[in-house]
Amino acid sequence: MENTFEPKIVAYVCNWCTYAGADLTGTSRIKYAANVRIVRFPCTGRIDYNLLLKALALGADGIIVSGCHPNDCHYTSGNFHARRRWIVFKQMMEYMGYDMRRVKFSWVSAAEGAKWADIVNTTVREIRELGPAQRIQNEEFRMMNSEG
Amino acid sequence: MQALHQKVKELLESGKVQVVIGYGEGSGGKSRPVFIRSAADAAKLVWDDRCHQNLAVYINKPEIKKMGKAAIVAHPAAVRTIVQMIAEHQLSSGAIIVLAVENDTLEELTDNSSLEVYAQSHPVLFPPFVVKEIEDIAALSAAERFEFWQNELEKCFKCYACRAACPLCYCERCIVECNQPQWVSVPSHAQGNFEWHMNRAMHLAGRCVSCGSCTIACPAGIPIGLLTIEASRIARTEFGFEPGISCDASSAMSSFRNEDKETFIQ
Numbered sequence: 001m002e003n004t005f006e007p008k009i010v011a012y013v014c015n016w017c018t019y020a021g022a023d024l025t026g027t028s029r030i031k032y033a034a035n036v037r038i039v040r041f042p043c044t045g046r047i048d049y050n051l052l053l054k055a056l057a058l059g060a061d062g063i064i065v066s067g068c069h070p071n072d073c074h075y076t077s078g079n080f081h082a083r084r085r086w087i088v089f090k091q092m093m094e095y096m097g098y099d100m101r102r103v104k105f106s107w108v109s110a111a112e113g114a115k116w117a118d119i120v121n122t123t124v125r126e127i128r129e130l131g132p133a134q135r136i137q138n139e140e141f142r143m144m145n146s147e148g
Numbered sequence: 149m150q151a152l153h154q155k156v157k158e159l160l161e162s163g164k165v166q167v168v169i170g171y172g173e174g175s176g177g178k179s180r181p182v183f184i185r186s187a188a189d190a191a192k193l194v195w196d197d198r199c200h201q202n203l204a205v206y207i208n209k210p211e212i213k214k215m216g217k218a219a220i221v222a223h224p225a226a227v228r229t230i231v232q233m234i235a236e237h238q239l240s241s242g243a244i245i246v247l248a249v250e251n252d253t254l255e256e257l258t259d260n261s262s263l264e265v266y267a268q269s270h271p272v273l274f275p276p277f278v279v280k281e282i283e284d285i286a287a288l289s290a291a292e293r294f295e296f297w298q299n300e301l302e303k304c305f306k307c308y309a310c311r312a313a314c315p316l317c318y319c320e321r322c323i324v325e326c327n328q329p330q331w332v333s334v335p336s337h338a339q340g341n342f343e344w345h346m347n348r349a350m351h352l353a354g355r356c357v358s359c360g361s362c363t364i365a366c367p368a369g370i371p372i373g374l375l376t377i378e379a380s381r382i383a384r385t386e387f388g389f390e391p392g393i394s395c396d397a398s399s400a401m402s403s404f405r406n407e408d409k410e411t412f413i414q
Contacts, residue, residue: 084401087408092375
């Protein structure tokens with residue numbers, strides 16, 4: 001049973017760096033795990049922590065959040081604001097006991113196609129070992145809610 | 149307390165203020181908020197160790213503003229709250245007379261600088277049981293902490309008394325009343341509780357002065373104050389933000405420094 005578990009991973013990425021980086025991974029014909037569902041945002045500053053909570057509540061086993069390296073933001077400072085938010089969010093989640101090995105934060109530029117493949121592969125491998133994610137609320141209600 | 153009655157009488161008689169927000173005798177041996185509008189009622193005010201609630205929550209209520217200029221009886225945490233409200237442009241300088249009380253001392257603070265000096269010299273001290281709670285949780289493993297918070301938050305039925313009790317939770321439109329997108333599930337069920345309390349903590353990071361009003365207000369007895377205390381601790385250690393000590397401080401979560409440190413971003 002444990003061997004057949006395939007994690008569902010949601011990747012929230014910024015349009016200008018990581019999304020382009022992931023595109024480069026594809027055009028470079030680098031193969032990487034198909035477990036990841038990429039969601040594109042204009043900027044990491046737009047990636048609300050509520051999106052992460054929503055993904056975890058609705059059954060994601062892992063999350064990757066990725067954007068431009070510091071000083072490379074298309075909007076100058078979106079990633080700096082995002083970084084501050086992640087620092088607090090990560091520690092708050094840990095305080096509430098959530099296993100934050102499931103949530104990865106990274107900087108991937110538009111030229112780092114190989115780094116993107118590497119991050120996805122490592123995340124999938126690690127989460128496959130961790131097994132399905134602990135749910136942050138009542139299981140039965142979650143099923144009811146995701147039915148529709 | 150005599151000095152407080154005298155001061156309130158003077159303020160109301162001289163017409164310097166039209167209402168005084170303070171603590172009065174409540175039912176069941178508890179204190180409750182009272183709004184004194186005539187000098188004859190000044191003796192209804194009490195000040196003792198039952199007076200924990202943060203009265204700053206009433207300052208901006210339209211019903212109170214209609215009464216005219218106000219004075220407020222404030223413990224050290226409430227003074228910090230008022231300073232934080234001024235920093236967040238929720239209160240203009242000199243808009244309220246603060247009667248800062250602690251043990252047997254009474255100080256009248258009217259301008260920003262005296263408020264700042266008072267806040268800086270009067271730290272908010274946790275009662276021993278809160279210190280113990282903080283230590284107990286710190287000693288738990290991650291899995292035990294998860295279990296602890298899941299069990300605690302399961303009791304929450306989304307009455308939002310914590311929001312109503314917090315003077316710094318003043319948004320007119322809150323995310324929980326927003327259904328596009330619906331970040332927090334509506335029914336009084338365990339679902340959405342984790343999200344709600346995480347949101348509250350995130351919104352109060354670097355702003356919570358740790359007055360404990362939310363914990364007192366919670367009818368389910370969840371130690372929710374610990375979450376915002378932790379959020380403020382993170383903002384303090386990571387970004388050096390101490391809430392409620394400066395009337396022109398910027399906000400922790402809407403500012404940044406290029407040299408913000410983290411070790412977890414790959």
